[in-house]
Amino acid sequence: MEHNKFKIIQSSFWFIPTFYGVGAFIAAIVTLLFDRYIIQGNAIILPYFFFASYDTSVTILSTLVSSMLTMTTITFSTIMVVLTTYLSNFSPRTLQNFITDRITKRVLGIFVGGVIYFIILLLLIEESNKDTVYIAPVFAVVYAIICVAYFVFFIHHVSNWILVGNLIHHITSNTLTTIDRAYLDFEEANEGEIASWDSWELDEIKMKSPTTIRASRSGYLQNIDIPDLIKLATNQDFIVRLEKDIGEYVDEGTIIFSYWSSTTKPDASKLLNTLSLGTERTTDQDIEYGIQKLVEIALRAISPGINDPNTAINCINRLGKVLSRLGQKHIPEPLYHDTKKNLRVITKPVTYSTYLYKSFYQIRHYAREDVSVLASILQSLEIAAEGNKHDTHETIWEFGQFVIRGFDPNVLDEFDHRYINEKLEKLADATGFHDAYQPLSRE
Secondary structure, eight states, X not given: OHHHHHHXXXXXXXXXXXXXXXXXXXXXXXXXXXXXXXXXTSOOSSOGGGOBOHHHHHHHHHHHHHHHHHHHHHHHHHHHHHHHXXXXXXXXXXXXXXXXXXXXXXXXXXXXXXXXXXXXHHHHOOOOOTTOOBSHHHHHHHHHHHHHHHHHHHHHHHHHHTSHHHHHHHHHHHHHHHHHHHOEETTTSOHHHHTOSOTHHHHHHHTSOOEEEEOSSOEEEEEEOHHHHHHHHHHHTOEEEEOSOTTOEEOTTSEEEEEEOSSOXXXXXXXXXXXXXXXXXXXXXXXXXXXXXXXXXXXXXXXXXXXXXXXXXXXXXXXXXXXXXHHTEEOOOSEEEOTTSOEEEEOOOOOHHHHHHXXXXXXHHHTTTOHHHHHHHHHHHHHHHHTSOGGXXXXXHHHHHHHXXXXXXXXXXXXXXXXXXXXXXXXXXXXXXXXGOOOOOOO
């Protein structure tokens, strides 16, 4: 899974700053060569005031190096303040969203590149005679102006990022992107082709004992390369079953693959290379991880120490949007076949009800006496029902009843009952279960 390894490297915090640092080093060498072989110490191409003497050049570059180091330090300090805020107010899992933000890494890369650019110019610039002038300091000043502009932009960017509403929006957008990447719309999915093979093949292999392959290292399962698995299984003529799901923690030595083969023995190393394990979960293929981030922010908001139900309601509304998008998607059976309709890969099954339960079961438990949170959950379920196909309406209605059963109606006042019943009735209308609707009573 070499492309996934490259993707992990590319998404790491140091990749873009390193790229900018190497680019700045090359740019400094090119600038010095241009100064030495094109300008050759004379004020040509540009007016004379664009050039500087040796002493002036050294003074400018020295000042820029110290200034850029100060700006870089402030940038690092700002990043640490944001990370501390995320840890204390939101969730440790949300740190990943800020650290992997390309703008943050790009600004840091520009500052690191600036320091390298100025130091290389200062180190390699040479004095020849008193009449020699240099254009390198002008390029350095232009770079410094760009850095100042990016510094102002970064402060604005951080001030927006630290707002919980923008963080919730960013997490939701990432989760929706993962959903669109993982599943097809009902209109796009060729359901006839997906279900074209008979289930007797699956029943037949279940009667045989599989051979197992164990994990060679530990970590969270971040990516599964299904096309590569199908290709391997087709070329070596075997059926493989993945025993772990995306986002699960895999310990070294635990069974991760089971396979059935009547001829050759599959190459275990090639099978393991189709998986990507890491020290933490990612939202590249892990939809539940994006949902978990929103849930954790909601739980932190309704905790007694923070007591911010409006932030929890914002998260719950976004969960409704995520569930609405999931309801519009075709979640296929966890069975994959080759071009000849032969079963090749079996994965862990996942259903819409699984995502629904993972979205609200913790919130339901910890906010069982909060009327506003209960009402927002019912409204979120209404959003999910209105935005998707009828296939999920029964599941949503049954889950709404599950949520209601988690609250004690005896602790609710008359106005609370009236408010909750309004939300429950709207959910019944949205799911088509108006006949099954029964108002919540205190008896």
